[in-house]
Amino acid sequence: MNRPLFDKVTLIGVGLIGSSLARAMHRHGLAGEIAGCARTEESCAHLLELELCDTAHSDPAEAVQDADLVILCVPVSANAALAEAMAPGLKRGAIVSDVGSVKQSVIRDVDPFLPEGVHFIPGHPIAGTEHSGPEAGFAELFENRYVILTPPPGSDEEALEKVAQLWRTCGSTVEIMEPGHHDKVLAITSHLPHLIAYTIVGTAANLEESERREVVKYSASGFRDFTRIAASDPIMWRDVFLNNREAVLEMLQRFNEDITALQRAIRWGEGEMLESRFQQTREIRRGVVELGQAGTFDPREPEKVKKEE
Amino acid sequence: MNRPLFDKVTLIGVGLIGSSLARAMHRHGLAGEIAGCARTEESCAHLLELELCDTAHSDPAEAVQDADLVILCVPVSANAALAEAMAPGLKRGAIVSDVGSVKQSVIRDVDPFLPEGVHFIPGHPIAGTEHSGPEAGFAELFENRYVILTPPPGSDEEALEKVAQLWRTCGSTVEIMEPGHHDKVLAITSHLPHLIAYTIVGTAANLEESERREVVKYSASGFRDFTRIAASDPIMWRDVFLNNREAVLEMLQRFNEDITALQRAIRWGEGEMLESRFQQTREIRRGVVELGQAGTFDPREPEKVKKEE
Numbered sequence: 145m146n147r148p149l150f151d152k153v154t155l156i157g158v159g160l161i162g163s164s165l166a167r168a169m170h171r172h173g174l175a176g177e178i179a180g181c182a183r184t185e186e187s188c189a190h191l192l193e194l195e196l197c198d199t200a201h202s203d204p205a206e207a208v209q210d211a212d213l214v215i216l217c218v219p220v221s222a223n224a225a226l227a228e229a230m231a232p233g234l235k236r237g238a239i240v241s242d243v244g245s246v247k248q249s250v251i252r253d254v255d256p257f258l259p260e261g262v263h264f265i266p267g268h269p270i271a272g273t274e275h276s277g278p279e280a281g282f283a284e285l286f287e288n289r290y291v292i293l294t295p296p297p298g299s300d301e302e303a304l305e306k307v308a309q310l311w312r313t314c315g316s317t318v319e320i321m322e323p324g325h326h327d328k329v330l331a332i333t334s335h336l337p338h339l340i341a342y343t344i345v346g347t348a349a350n351l352e353e354s355e356r357r358e359v360v361k362y363s364a365s366g367f368r369d370f371t372r373i374a375a376s377d378p379i380m381w382r383d384v385f386l387n388n389r390e391a392v393l394e395m396l397q398r399f400n401e402d403i404t405a406l407q408r409a410i411r412w413g414e415g416e417m418l419e420s421r422f423q424q425t426r427e428i429r430r431g432v433v434e435l436g437q438a439g440t441f442d443p444r445e446p447e448k449v450k451k452e453e
Numbered sequence: 454m455n456r457p458l459f460d461k462v463t464l465i466g467v468g469l470i471g472s473s474l475a476r477a478m479h480r481h482g483l484a485g486e487i488a489g490c491a492r493t494e495e496s497c498a499h500l501l502e503l504e505l506c507d508t509a510h511s512d513p514a515e516a517v518q519d520a521d522l523v524i525l526c527v528p529v530s531a532n533a534a535l536a537e538a539m540a541p542g543l544k545r546g547a548i549v550s551d552v553g554s555v556k557q558s559v560i561r562d563v564d565p566f567l568p569e570g571v572h573f574i575p576g577h578p579i580a581g582t583e584h585s586g587p588e589a590g591f592a593e594l595f596e597n598r599y600v601i602l603t604p605p606p607g608s609d610e611e612a613l614e615k616v617a618q619l620w621r622t623c624g625s626t627v628e629i630m631e632p633g634h635h636d637k638v639l640a641i642t643s644h645l646p647h648l649i650a651y652t653i654v655g656t657a658a659n660l661e662e663s664e665r666r667e668v669v670k671y672s673a674s675g676f677r678d679f680t681r682i683a684a685s686d687p688i689m690w691r692d693v694f695l696n697n698r699e700a701v702l703e704m705l706q707r708f709n710e711d712i713t714a715l716q717r718a719i720r721w722g723e724g725e726m727l728e729s730r731f732q733q734t735r736e737i738r739r740g741v742v743e744l745g746q747a748g749t750f751d752p753r754e755p756e757k758v759k760k761e762e
Contacts (some may be wrong), residue, residue, distance in 0.1 A: 156760070168762070176571055201748045221724075223749070228483065233745050270671050270672075271673070274738075282525045288672060289673060290673070292671075294718075300712040310703055321519050321628070328664070329671060330671065330674060332656070332657055332660065332668055332676070333667075333668050333671045333672055333674050333675065333676040334676065335675075336653060336672035337653060337675035337676050337679055338654060339712070340590075340712070341651055342647060342715070342730060342731050342734055343708060343712045343715055344645060345651060345734040345737050345738070346711055346730055346733055346734055347641070347704070347708045347711045348641055349734060349736065349737050350711075350741050351641065351700035352610060355637070355641075358642075359638065359641055359642050359737070360737065360740040360741050360744055361599070361744060362575060362601075362638060362639065362642045362643075363642055363744075364580070364582075364598060364599070365579045365639060365643035366642065366650075366682055367641070367642040367646050367741075368741060369646070369648055369678045369679075369682065370678075371734070372678075372738065373678065374731075374734040374735075374738065375734070375735050378728050378730075378732045378735070379728060379729075381731055382724050382728045385482050385719045385727055386724055389719055389722070393716065395656070395718060399653055399656045401707075402646070402652050402655055402656045403652045406648060406651070406652055407705055410694045410695070410702060411698070411702060413690050413695055415695055418691040418694055418695070419628075419685075420693040421651060422651050422687035422690055422691060423687045424655055425650075425651055425654040425658060425683040425684070426683075427658065427681055428657060428665075428668070428669065428683070429680040429681065429683060429684035430653050431666075431669040432669050432672045432676075432677060432680045435601050435669055435670060435672075442611075450652075
């Protein structure tokens, strides 16, 4: 048997992403030992019960002791305090990474606390489901998904390569990107869609009781997809919006201008304008389908990532 | 073998819905004969080639000759002209129905043209995919789906029951609703979600070329679901918005107020407000999942309507 890629890996936060990573590392023999860090003793006991980690700790500095790789898997607003708390326990030569959906803020929040000789390679796996918590994870979550790494200028090449290899072994395609560019691209592909889904489901939730029942009943007509997105973890998404404010507000402004134009076309009965706008969007869908990103994921059958068309 | 429910059924328009209905009627032996009506001779030939109909006609009055049931399956703006054109061919006692997504306008547009002794039972199957055309249909499309019938006051009870029985045999659950109420409920569950999906995909389409490529590449992060909805038939949806203007504008106004409040909370860093809004939407999702409306539909495996949790 080959030696694992890392002798010891510590996961700070073991929810959907962290627990999926633990499962994938087990399956592929990527870590000699996995330590988990959770907030309460109760959560720690639960991680051991689920056999996700070899050891579980509520003290971040203790959790990262002797770790070769530490991955922050928490809502992004929690990064700064955790970085500060774990810093004294980090060994020289350790690699610190994360899985957050915003990359400029994690560099701002974590980098200043890292001791010299510790390598920081921020990352973001484009993978997830609407379910939360350590039970929701599964080893195949990252298969055929992109993982974007955003190493700060002057990052250690070897550390970068090791983190990339971890993800590739989990079945992902690794891309390198500038952190600001990442935040802008994700603002439109992920953050704005989630904000909109939360909004429309919230709008429906504010209808009168009788109408609300019927919204649920007839949700198959389009609304259903939005409810799935809007069932995502509220804390994680709160933090995304607070930490990628500029890019989200910029994309939201563009969206508002576009929907106002359509609203006006509906009000004035401008059928040609509506039709031409609705035609334009098919092009983008074709691109999505061609790139094979149109698979429907069923959390109960994780082995089967189905493709549409 | 039992006598079919209808001796002759005519489908005016044989696209995704019409062709699915033809297939379902064949499978369940619901019609002694099926006539199709399409705009061009070429389309008529294609319908016969696909063996969807026994006869195909480009003249609506000819198509409805001797029909016991006529179902309009066209974009809703086309209803008025077709009703006028087919009226002279309708036999006394015939039932006219439709499958349009807006119900007040179809009553406004069709009813005035129907001769005395013809029964009008408007309907709307809450079913569909993002694909269009007669090849896209399949017999199982209506299984486990709702069909809403909106009979005008004083409708013939027997005609209503026969149309309901047709849909039940296709596997649907039939509900009766007042047309205005239907249009309001569907404005929020279907029309607004489609408008929003078209808008955000359009917003992305207007980004610079380099960003647009990455939007497609990283679409798995939330955007993908919107591209699917926004790939729906442009003409059908143009007509929905033109014909359900009041209800759509009302719901859009509510949505705008709600997203403006979230925008403000993001700008001012109001985390508690964001979190509480994002919590609220999980309730609705629970309702959707409990009612079994959360199935993911894969057009390539129509037999398998999968349920999420």
